[in-house]
Amino acid sequence: MAKHTDGEWTLVRDDRHEHYSITAPAEDGLVYVIAEIGFGFTGPFEAEQHANAALLVQAKNLLGMVQRYASECPICNGIGRRMTHPAGVQGDCLACTNIRALLAKAGGRCPTTEGA
Numbered sequence: 001m002a003k004h005t006d007g008e009w010t011l012v013r014d015d016r017h018e019h020y021s022i023t024a025p026a027e028d029g030l031v032y033v034i035a036e037i038g039f040g041f042t043g044p045f046e047a048e049q050h051a052n053a054a055l056l057v058q059a060k061n062l063l064g065m066v067q068r069y070a071s072e073c074p075i076c077n078g079i080g081r082r083m084t085h086p087a088g089v090q091g092d093c094l095a096c097t098n099i100r101a102l103l104a105k106a107g108g109r110c111p112t113t114e115g116a
């Protein structure tokens with residue numbers, strides 16, 4: 001599975017071209033443009049685009065927090081399974097199943113259950 005772009009993601013507003021760019025640092029002082037979000041519309045879609053840009057630039061940070069929550073789940077100790085007794089595993093942890101499904105959709109790895 002491909003990993004997400006390294007480095008801090010930054011939101012750059014370009015009023016002249018009416019779009020935001022989400023960027024990350026690249027080698028030699030260059031930047032990667034991860035996404036562009038247009039604005040300059042009329043009506044409620046304009047406010048939505050500004051809100052969408054603010055959300056998308058935090059996607060990597062949100063992913064990291066969700067991964068951390070899943071890996072520190074107090075119900076299953078981050079294994080994603082609930083135990084009925086020391087010798088048996090009895091299915092998914094109900095406290096973090098939805099979070100793990102969301103991580104799978106986002107391509108985010110949960111370090112305690114994958115690759116182990």
Ligand SMILES: [Zn+2]
Pocket residue numbers: 073074075076077078079080081093094095096097
């Ligand atoms: Zn859990």
